Amino acid sequence: MTNPILTDWNTPFQIAPFDAISDSDFAPALDSALEQHRAEIAAIAENPEPASFANTVEALEAAGEALDKVLSVFFTVAGADSNPDREALQREFSPRLAAHFSDISSNKALFRRVADLWARKDELALTPEQARVLMLTHRGLVRAGAALEGDADTRMKEIKSRLATLGTEFTQNLLADEREWYMELSEADLDGLPKFAVDAARAAGREKGVDGPIVTLSRSIIVPFLQFSPRRDLRERAYEAWAARGANGGATDNRDIAAEILALRQERAALLGYDSFADYKLETEMARTPDRVRDLLMAVWEPAKARADADAEVLSQMMHNDGINGALEPWDWRYYAERRRKAEHDLDEAALKPYLQLDRMIDAAFSCANRLFGLEFRAVNLPLYHPDCRAWEVTREGEHVALFIGDYFARGSKRSGAWCSAMRSQARFPREQAPIVINVCNFAKGEPALLSYDDARTLFHEFGHALHQMLSDVTYESISGTSVARDFVELPSQLYEHWLEVPEVLREFAVHAETGEPMPAEMLDKVLGAATFDMGFQTVEYVASALVDLAFHEGDAPADPMARQAEILQDLGIPHAIRMRHATPHFAHVFAGDGYSSGYYSYMWSEVMDADAFAAFEEAGGAFDPERAQALEEHILSAGGSQEPDVLYTAFRGRLPEVGALLKGRGLAA
Numbered sequence: 001m002t003n004p005i006l007t008d009w010n011t012p013f014q015i016a017p018f019d020a021i022s023d024s025d026f027a028p029a030l031d032s033a034l035e036q037h038r039a040e041i042a043a044i045a046e047n048p049e050p051a052s053f054a055n056t057v058e059a060l061e062a063a064g065e066a067l068d069k070v071l072s073v074f075f076t077v078a079g080a081d082s083n084p085d086r087e088a089l090q091r092e093f094s095p096r097l098a099a100h101f102s103d104i105s106s107n108k109a110l111f112r113r114v115a116d117l118w119a120r121k122d123e124l125a126l127t128p129e130q131a132r133v134l135m136l137t138h139r140g141l142v143r144a145g146a147a148l149e150g151d152a153d154t155r156m157k158e159i160k161s162r163l164a165t166l167g168t169e170f171t172q173n174l175l176a177d178e179r180e181w182y183m184e185l186s187e188a189d190l191d192g193l194p195k196f197a198v199d200a201a202r203a204a205g206r207e208k209g210v211d212g213p214i215v216t217l218s219r220s221i222i223v224p225f226l227q228f229s230p231r232r233d234l235r236e237r238a239y240e241a242w243a244a245r246g247a248n249g250g251a252t253d254n255r256d257i258a259a260e261i262l263a264l265r266q267e268r269a270a271l272l273g274y275d276s277f278a279d280y281k282l283e284t285e286m287a288r289t290p291d292r293v294r295d296l297l298m299a300v301w302e303p304a305k306a307r308a309d310a311d312a313e314v315l316s317q318m319m320h321n322d323g324i325n326g327a328l329e330p331w332d333w334r335y336y337a338e339r340r341r342k343a344e345h346d347l348d349e350a351a352l353k354p355y356l357q358l359d360r361m362i363d364a365a366f367s368c369a370n371r372l373f374g375l376e377f378r379a380v381n382l383p384l385y386h387p388d389c390r391a392w393e394v395t396r397e398g399e400h401v402a403l404f405i406g407d408y409f410a411r412g413s414k415r416s417g418a419w420c421s422a423m424r425s426q427a428r429f430p431r432e433q434a435p436i437v438i439n440v441c442n443f444a445k446g447e448p449a450l451l452s453y454d455d456a457r458t459l460f461h462e463f464g465h466a467l468h469q470m471l472s473d474v475t476y477e478s479i480s481g482t483s484v485a486r487d488f489v490e491l492p493s494q495l496y497e498h499w500l501e502v503p504e505v506l507r508e509f510a511v512h513a514e515t516g517e518p519m520p521a522e523m524l525d526k527v528l529g530a531a532t533f534d535m536g537f538q539t540v541e542y543v544a545s546a547l548v549d550l551a552f553h554e555g556d557a558p559a560d561p562m563a564r565q566a567e568i569l570q571d572l573g574i575p576h577a578i579r580m581r582h583a584t585p586h587f588a589h590v591f592a593g594d595g596y597s598s599g600y601y602s603y604m605w606s607e608v609m610d611a612d613a614f615a616a617f618e619e620a621g622g623a624f625d626p627e628r629a630q631a632l633e634e635h636i637l638s639a640g641g642s643q644e645p646d647v648l649y650t651a652f653r654g655r656l657p658e659v660g661a662l663l664k665g666r667g668l669a670a
């Protein structure tokens with residue numbers, strides 16, 4: 001019997017035939033795909049012909065097609081719709097994959113061919129894109145340890161394999177802790193909660209098979225509970241459970257895993273000749289050095305902390321007026337901030353929510369993409385991996401551009417957070433390949449599904465990443481779409497959030513779920529005016545996380561990361577009622593993989609750029625200025641990693657980004 005993952009996908013848009021694939025197909029498909037990729041690599045490395053760009057770099061680009069298919073299908077379902085079988089497979093696959101890619105990057109014969117090309121690069125008559133791919137291939141191999149010999153080489157392989165295993169364990173422990181905990185609520189405990197939060201609590205109870213409403217650790221359920229529940233004791237219980245994810249002792253505790261990961265990363269950087277893991281990691285980023293990152297974060301920290309300290313006093317006073325003595329605690333902040341928001345801005349999240357229907361917000365994201373880039377979206381019916389998934393064909397002037405998939409609702413089988421991934425990336429080599437892009441979110445279900453303003457921003461954010469993939473226009477897949485420096489990749493996504501805040505967009509798409517009335521002008525003004533509300537809190541919890549991440553990867557790895565974390569926060573003087581947005585035991589950005597390690601700052605680095613980039617539209621003809629839109633597509637959204645990020649940015653903006661717009665945007669400017 002043929003494995004459906006490995007066949008030609010004769011499906012609409014050549015999407016994976018999800019309805020024909022069962023979990024038992026993954027392991028044999030992976031075996032076969034790995035074997036095929038190994039053979040392709042061996043043929044390239046042992047080619048008797050002298051190295052050429054075509055027989056080495058292009059051959060590497062073309063290799064691994066079957067493996068791409070297996071991994072794109074498997075990681076899509078393992079992240080968005082897991083089950084015990086898929087979790088077991090992931091535990092089995094991750095060290096094997098790490099070993100496989102480590103074998104390639106430590107293949108000496110292959111490295112010699114690439115190094116030979118690199119030495120002769122000026123004689124090869126390469127296009128700029130080819131020269132870039134050669135540079136990245138060479139640098140990637142060197143950084144992965146290809147130039148290492150003997151014991152150092154052996155040790156590097158062990159470290160990489162162990163790190164992959166630890167990253168998977170970290171994620172699975174976190175998922176287990178998030179799934180395990182819930183708090184049953186009596187009908188009386190629902191007092192003070194808006195309808196959407198009550199509905200979500202009841203739906204969560206039904207999903208858990210509990211008779212009655214519950215609070216879970218899903219962000220879309222616990223955050224509204226902390227915002228609206230007047231029951232301080234219940235808020236404390238829920239908050240402490242949320243904060244304790246990954247630190248509950250027993251089999252799912254992540255603290256020792258974090259310590260081991262940090263020690264191994266330091267060892268890895270030392271083997272490659274770097275002072276620290278942060279130095280190694282930042283070499284390929286737009287920021288380049290730990291000092292430049294720290295300078296940026298500290299420039300934001302002081303004004304943010306000053307704002308948060310002042311806000312804490314106001315909130316404490318409100319609490320004391322309620323007859324509650326003692327200090328404002330982390331489980332009090334959101335509740336009093338929400339009441340203050342109501343009192344001062346009268347922006348009632350619960351009243352706002354009926355105006356933010358998921359379907360209309362999807363339409364809004366599509367409409368902006370249509371006005372900016374001429375994209376059109378047509379819903380299509382395809383068998384996908386879960387009935388909640390929806391698909392749209394994306395076209396421009398009748399030409400196929402991409403397939404876009406949205407998987408928007410929270411469920412127990414989905415890991416938390418929101419993300420965008422390409423099930424297939426755009427490329428022209430070895431043949432034309434149109435992208436298939438998916439956005440996965442964790443919005444609460446409802447009839448109709450309603451979003452918080454944060455949720456709506458998340459939807460636009462992930463759609464910005466999707467545009468970066470869908471509008472990609474490069475030759476080689478390795479530099480396609482979001483394959484850019486980590487501190488550049490959030491620019492398209494964070495920039496796209498600005499279009500949600502364009503008044504005419506909210507006027508058209510924020511219509512009441514029951515009455516169909518557009519959002520009243522007064523509410524609209526408040527939404528837009530509230531953009532800087534509680535920014536002290538949000539900036540402090542984020543920057544604290546980013547500074548801890550950076551410090552963890554500079555100098556010696558801490559033997560006890562929890563103690564080091566406490567020390568850093570104390571030195572910073574973090575306000576008592578604010579904690580890190582992601583504390584170490586559940587800081588998946590940093591520990592689930594290498595992606596954001598000493599890179600969590602990059603969201604803010606990108607925010608410097610997104611504020612500055614959106615200002616370029618405002619300075620021109622407004623949010624939909626066609627020339628700016630065209631420049632954005634040409635120099636950033638279509639360009640992938642074809643050039644250094646500062647070159648791309650300068651081509652779009654005419655200069656490098658400036659930090660002032662960020663402080664102004666957050667309402668933190670002096």
Ligand SMILES: [Zn+2]
Nearest residue numbers: 461465490493
């Ligand atoms: Zn993002």
